[in-house]
Amino acid sequence: MVMRTAGIQIAGPSVPREEEALADGALELVARLHHELDDTRRGLLRRRSERQAEIDAGGTLDFVGAPEEFRVAPVPAALRDRRVEITGPTSRKMVINALNSGAHGFMADFEDSNSPYWDNMIRGQVNLADAVRRTIEHDEDGKHYELGEQTAVLLVRPRGLHLPERHLRLDGEPVAGAFLDFGLYMHRNAEELLRRGAGPLFYIPKLETHLEARLWRDAFIIAEDALGLDRGTVKATVLIETMPAAFEMDAILYELRDHAAGLNAGRWDYIFSTIKRFRARPEFVLPDRSAVTMTVPFMRAYTELLVKTCHRHGAHAMGGMAAVIPSRTDEEANRRAFEAVRADKEREAGDGFDGTWVAHPDSVPVATEAFDEVLGDRPNQVDRQREDVEVGADDLLSVPETPGEVTEAGLRSNVNVGIQYISSWLRGNGAAGIYGLMEDAATAEISRAQVWQWIRHGQTLDDGRAVTPELVRELEVSELERIRGEIGDDEWFETQGRPDLSRAVFERVALSREEFVEFLTLPAYEELLRLEG
DSSP, X not given: OOOOSXXXXXXXXXXXXXHHHTOHHHHHHHHHHHHHHHHHHHHHHHHXXXXXXXXXXXXXXXXXXXXXXXXXXXXXXXXXXXSEEEEEEOOHHHHHHHHTSSOSEEEEESSTTOOOOHHHHHHHHXXXXXXXXXXXXXXXXXXXXXXXXXXXXXXXXXXXXXOEEEEEEETTEEEEHHHHHHHHHHHHHHHHHHHTTOOOEEXXXXXXXXXXXXXXXXXXXXXXXXXTOOTTOSEXXXXXXXHHHHTTHHHHHHHTTTTEEEEEXXXXXXXXXXXXXXXXXXXXXXXXXXXXXXXXXXXXXXXHHHHHHHHXXXXXXXXXXXXXXXOSSOHXXXXXXXXXXXXXXXXXXXXXXXXXXXXXXXXXXXXXXXXXXXXXXXXXXXXXXXXXXXXXXXHHTOOOSSOOOOOHHHHXXXXXXXXXXXXXXXXXXXXXXXXXXXXXXXXXXXXXXXHHHHHHTTOBOTTSOBOOHHHHHHHXXXXXXXXXXXHOOHHHHHHTSOHHHHHHHHHHHHSOSSOOOSOXXXXXXXXXXXXXX
């Protein structure tokens, strides 16, 4: 593709209707975001590395407060009731089904549940623009999909600040995926959304500090000014899914006070962040992933503090993900799954959350009923202040000194899920149904980070065996054979499943004894580019 807007070169393969998403005005907005903010973005990423070195050397985290008491600006009518939101990638069928799901909101995801092939990113922009205009349709396997009368409110999650977009370069440098996703969507849809009574609504992922929130505030203002929109038109919910961000929730809301719609308890990435940021510290070794529930002390402290912080400042507190996938063939498994969803959502509603997340349309009624029982006719419970909650730094850091058991089953699960997810991601699917759960990059990150942590600190299994690279490789062989048997198609497994490549990427991010790769999607992206090329 040739260069069109000054300084911008697009190197991705041709995508149908790309000219709609990559209009000159949209590229000009992306270029402006890059020119004005990319030096700051890079500096903030360097600061993450510096803070990591401080923690590795024995440092810790402490609270960063807001300069003064404040309340965020009011949200638009479309966001007052958010009791259940469904999430998923921006594929055409998914967008239609999610908007028709009966949920109050749909978070269309360019990040953890998306695989960043250029085709996926540009088709996703086209699909969302069609959804905004209610022209989106899709035909598959003899079935026709289109929007119903009542649809969920659309929210969009761009990529995190750390992820590059190498298909689009400005003066020879790749732009940030975050700037591309945000800029293209804003330019194409903001005015149309406002005309239809909604507005440009976003989820912001992976923030670690209030200074990163300030960068996003500046991005919102740049876009509003470029498009002639009033200040505060953009509304954003920030995912509190890193442990450093949990210590800066007041300050994050303050920086975004004109644009903030709330905070979300991104539970899976939060567990990953706990391992990652305190990876050098043996006292932070976690047990099997299945044992790190929302009721363990450090997770409960984080979620209760989130509710209290949001409501003190007039913002929504959004709960975490119910990742179960219903079974269409096993009624008993389905019953157990929905009982778990109900218990989780009843706990969140009882704790004061204003809404929650689900991964599958069949979970929407269960989650809705749990929140209806608490909210009734009220759109939210922001007026519930949770003055009973007292959470200190020690509470957020209260990972048990004596961790629960690490089992062979838990290690096998991490190996299996990690490799299967990487395989799915490299095939272009960032949301993978694996053994009844919808796995995305966050849960794959937990899987590989736990393996790394257990090896790094000499963890032993409950049967006395040490977790070593040799044991992990042994389990990889047997788990890959298990996956091969479940697929039942050796040719597909070897060619499309790419077991050797997926295993190699997993070993790079899980078995390197000293180096901890910050995000598995960074080396995996380089492989994706080679496959695409």
